[in-house]
Amino acid sequence: MKICVLVKEVPDAAVQKRIDPSTGRMDRGGEKNLNPYDTHAIEAAMQVREGGAVEVDEIVAVTMGPSSAVRALHKAVSLGADRSVHLSDDALAGSDVAATGYALAKTLERESPDLVLLGQQSDDGECYTIGAVVADHLKMPSLTQVIKMDVAEGKLTCERQAEYGYDTVEVALPAVISVGDAINEPRYPSLKAIMGAKKKQLDAVAIGDVGIEAGRVGEEGSRVVCGEFKSPPEKAGGTIIEDEDTNETVEKILAWLDERKLI
Amino acid sequence: MAQNDILVYALHYEGEFNKNSLGAVSEGARVAGELGGECHVLVLGGDDLSDDLAGSLGAHGAAKVLRVKGPEGLAQPVVDGMAQVMDAGGHRYALFGGGLLGFEIGAGLAARLNAGVTMEVTAVRVEGGELLAERPILGDSSISTSRYRERGIVIGRLNAFELRAVGGGAAAIEDVDVEFSPWSTQATMVTRGEQRGADVNIEDADILIAGGRGLGKAEGFEALEELAGALGGAVAATRAVVDAGWYPYAAQIGQTGKTVAPKLYLAAGISGAIQHKVGMQSSENIVAINKDSNAPIFEFSDLGIVGDLNKIVPKLTEAVKARKGG
Numbered sequence: 001m002k003i004c005v006l007v008k009e010v011p012d013a014a015v016q017k018r019i020d021p022s023t024g025r026m027d028r029g030g031e032k033n034l035n036p037y038d039t040h041a042i043e044a045a046m047q048v049r050e051g052g053a054v055e056v057d058e059i060v061a062v063t064m065g066p067s068s069a070v071r072a073l074h075k076a077v078s079l080g081a082d083r084s085v086h087l088s089d090d091a092l093a094g095s096d097v098a099a100t101g102y103a104l105a106k107t108l109e110r111e112s113p114d115l116v117l118l119g120q121q122s123d124d125g126e127c128y129t130i131g132a133v134v135a136d137h138l139k140m141p142s143l144t145q146v147i148k149m150d151v152a153e154g155k156l157t158c159e160r161q162a163e164y165g166y167d168t169v170e171v172a173l174p175a176v177i178s179v180g181d182a183i184n185e186p187r188y189p190s191l192k193a194i195m196g197a198k199k200k201q202l203d204a205v206a207i208g209d210v211g212i213e214a215g216r217v218g219e220e221g222s223r224v225v226c227g228e229f230k231s232p233p234e235k236a237g238g239t240i241i242e243d244e245d246t247n248e249t250v251e252k253i254l255a256w257l258d259e260r261k262l263i
Numbered sequence: 264m265a266q267n268d269i270l271v272y273a274l275h276y277e278g279e280f281n282k283n284s285l286g287a288v289s290e291g292a293r294v295a296g297e298l299g300g301e302c303h304v305l306v307l308g309g310d311d312l313s314d315d316l317a318g319s320l321g322a323h324g325a326a327k328v329l330r331v332k333g334p335e336g337l338a339q340p341v342v343d344g345m346a347q348v349m350d351a352g353g354h355r356y357a358l359f360g361g362g363l364l365g366f367e368i369g370a371g372l373a374a375r376l377n378a379g380v381t382m383e384v385t386a387v388r389v390e391g392g393e394l395l396a397e398r399p400i401l402g403d404s405s406i407s408t409s410r411y412r413e414r415g416i417v418i419g420r421l422n423a424f425e426l427r428a429v430g431g432g433a434a435a436i437e438d439v440d441v442e443f444s445p446w447s448t449q450a451t452m453v454t455r456g457e458q459r460g461a462d463v464n465i466e467d468a469d470i471l472i473a474g475g476r477g478l479g480k481a482e483g484f485e486a487l488e489e490l491a492g493a494l495g496g497a498v499a500a501t502r503a504v505v506d507a508g509w510y511p512y513a514a515q516i517g518q519t520g521k522t523v524a525p526k527l528y529l530a531a532g533i534s535g536a537i538q539h540k541v542g543m544q545s546s547e548n549i550v551a552i553n554k555d556s557n558a559p560i561f562e563f564s565d566l567g568i569v570g571d572l573n574k575i576v577p578k579l580t581e582a583v584k585a586r587k588g589g
Contacts, residue, residue, distance in 0.1 A: 140449075238563075262526060
């Protein structure tokens with residue numbers, strides 16, 4: 001069985017994110033990191049390999065992004081992936097969700113995975129949708145926000161929380177599964193794995209290498225145009241108390257609640 | 264013109280439509296009216312989709328209900344149905360209310376139709392005969408507007424679209440035969456809607472004390488229960504701690520849980536992710552206790568306390584008890 005894990009480089013959570021007003025795109029400068037949700041996807045792949053229910057031949061990390069995205073692949077490899085694929089091409093800049101999903105699907109097609117895993121959302125775009133887009137292009141069944149996944153020959157049994165409670169769904173392989181952060185506790189990479197990550201095979205591919213039609217990606221190929229950025233209605237800032245003396249803090253909270261007749 | 268008709272998906276469960284879906288039908292009817300078209304609604308399920316139930320969508324503005332027989336609770340069969348209906352009917356736009364299934368269906372449909380898609384939409388409007396969608400971005404610090412080159416898929420944020428009764432009669436019902444894609448039938452529901460943990464009621468409480476991952480462990484909820492007892496309220500939880508098994512699903516706030524608007528919402532150890540915010544932001548008074556001064560919850564709380572909840576909550580409970588006793 002071959003598992004592909006889709007990963008993404010995102011701005012570090014501690015860095016203030018902004019939109020470049022001239023392009024309408026997210027300013028992706030500054031400190032970067034592997035999307036935290038994707039570490040759960042890699043860990044899920046490792047647990048399938050170590051679980052012993054099926055034979056895992058290979059775990060391949062796949063990303064799309066500029067040259068700096070290589071670092072996300074190194075991190076993914078240090079966490080357990082055997083090798084990685086980097087889709088990078090100037091023609092991809094400005095791709096919307098549908099174009100990105102299409103490009104990733106074409107890249108995955110070449111790998112013929114039995115299972116595609118990804119994090120349920122990315123830290124920057126707050127979008128839960130890439131998995132379902134990729135799945136439709138690959139003509140595979142798909143489930144998102146999975147928090148428990150048992151693998152058997154040819155199928156998965158997945159659990160997730162949906163609108164009315166917890167659902168248990170059987171999914172035949174090959175499939176695309178996006179995982180939530182409750183699915184596992186990702187391991188820390190060993191120093192040896194970190195040092196060795198740069199030596200593992202990394203294939204850089206451009207759109208022509210994987211059969212992506214130039215007209216379907218990038219700004220030109222995107223079906224949605226975002227712009228007209230504006231600020232949300234101002235909300236009066238709340239009162240902030242730094243707790244130094246807890247007795248005093250509690251008095252202040254009580255007074256605040258009293259004032260609003262909440263006690 | 265057919266392309267001005269809007270196709271909405273309505274989710275149902277145990278004989279009732281989802282409130283967010285009904286909001287999307289109401290909003291779909293409003294914008295279809297402005298575009299000069301009709302609001303059509305696709306529903307998918309078994310025999311429980313009776314004529315009465317399907318027709319009842321007319322009260323929210325649906326002109327026509329397209330009824331498909333198929334497996335409930337899964338996205339891909341609905342993608343097949345909506346793609347077929349939109350191709351046959353020429354609909355330019357599809358609209359979804361907030362919720363997990365809408366995200367999945369909308370994304371799959373965008374891939375199938377090579378359409379533009381916007382999620383977490385908080386408002387839609389018509390301008391020059393086109394539908395525009397507004398979406399908050401970057402932790403709600405900015406709002407961007409989406410325009411669609413050709414077809415557009417709009418996925419609402421939870422509770423973004425207001426449910427309205429427009430007093431329409433029963434909607435016309437059309438049964439549609441859909442040939443499902445081979446991959447759409449490769450996922451099968453084993454059990455649906457399982458409730459985990461005790462059946463608690465948080466929706467009627469005037470005061471809610473909510474706990475998140477910052478509690479550190481399941482036992483952290485004991486202190487919240489004592490505070491809730493002292494204040495005469497109930498205890499709620501975030502998705503993360505419910506998934507971890509620390510607290511019952513019935514007490515969960517947010518995207519796949521309950522939406523509440525109590526007089527007081529006290530959030531302890533909750534960072535304030537969008538998925539949580541959408542379920543409680545209408546609360547009258549929001550108090551947050553968190554040790555991370557950068558937690559997003561401080562951006563929408565009325566009173567924020569930066570500190571250790573393990574120190575603050577027990578003392579607050581004592582003080583409330585003393586006040587009420589004295």
